[in-house]
Amino acid sequence: GAGVSQSPSNKVTEKGKDVELRCDPISGHTALYWYRQSLGQGLEFLIYFQGNSAPDKSGLPSDRFSAERTGGSVSTLTIQRTQQEDSAVYLCASSLDSTGNSPLHFGNGTRLTVT
Amino acid sequence: GQQVMQIPQYQHVQEGEDFTTYCNSSTTLSNIQWYKQRPGGHPVFLIQLVKSGEVKKQKRLTFQFGEAKKNSSLHITATQTTDVGTYFCAGPGAGGTSYGKLTFGQGTILTVHP
Numbered sequence: 508g509a510g511v512s513q514s515p516s517n518k519v520t521e522k523g524k525d526v527e528l529r530c531d532p533i534s535g536h537t538a539l540y541w542y543r544q545s546l547g548q549g550l551e552f553l554i555y556f557q558g559n560s561a562p563d564k565s566g567l568p569s570d571r572f573s574a575e576r577t578g579g580s581v582s583t584l585t586i587q588r589t590q591q592e593d594s595a596v597y598l599c600a601s602s603l604d605s606t607g608n609s610p611l612h613f614g615n616g617t618r619l620t621v622t
Numbered sequence: 623g624q625q626v627m628q629i630p631q632y633q634h635v636q637e638g639e640d641f642t643t644y645c646n647s648s649t650t651l652s653n654i655q656w657y658k659q660r661p662g663g664h665p666v667f668l669i670q671l672v673k674s675g676e677v678k679k680q681k682r683l684t685f686q687f688g689e690a691k692k693n694s695s696l697h698i699t700a701t702q703t704t705d706v707g708t709y710f711c712a713g714p715g716a717g718g719t720s721y722g723k724l725t726f727g728q729g730t731i732l733t734v735h736p
Contacts, residue, residue, distance in 0.1 A: 610667040
């Protein structure tokens with residue numbers, strides 16, 4: 508139960524294919540976040556979960572993006588019909604709660620390359 | 623929606639020089655958090671400021687939270703090559719379902735020349 512675990516660490520896919528990115532948060536952390544980071548850029552918020560519910564999914568770029576969380580633990584971010592502009596590092600983070608007062612603990616990310 | 627702006631975007635310094643990055647929010651924040659991302663790594667939490675006018679120090683790093691709780695700064699004294707990386711500030715949403723949403727500034731990329 509060290510830190511946040513993300514898999515795969517790298518994913519290369521062809522344009523138009525679907526991909527699933529997995530995040531295993533720190534045990535006991537009820538909040539889980541997904542961010543996207545393009546090369547040399549900042550952190551773009553995608554969605555966050557409190558338990559299995561997603562109070563704010565305003566950052567999902569399009570309806571090709573979806574995420575779920577089950578058992579208050581593992582989360583999966585799914586990108587359908589991938590496009591080249593989806594290429595980025597997808598970072599997952601967890602925190603004790605979603606009050607906005609708890610620090611985020613990030614995983615190492617999944618580097619997605621769409622060819 | 624809430625915006626968190628950070629300047630400068632880049633900062634190149636000689637080792638031993640000081641460095642400051644500034645963060646401004648469009649809304650009043652309940653707290654502000656600072657993170658550091660080393661090249662090729664993931665963001666790592668540095669510190670959280672909660673009180674108006676709060677100042678916290680971590681060795682050569684000094685963090686300040688503005689009186690109006692809308693701005694913050696990170697100052698590094700006598701930079702070292704180990705300080706290289708991107709420094710991000712982040713603040714929670716204004717309320718409702720966005721309260722748990724942590725919005726990050728664009729980050730300041732610090733390069734230190736030996």
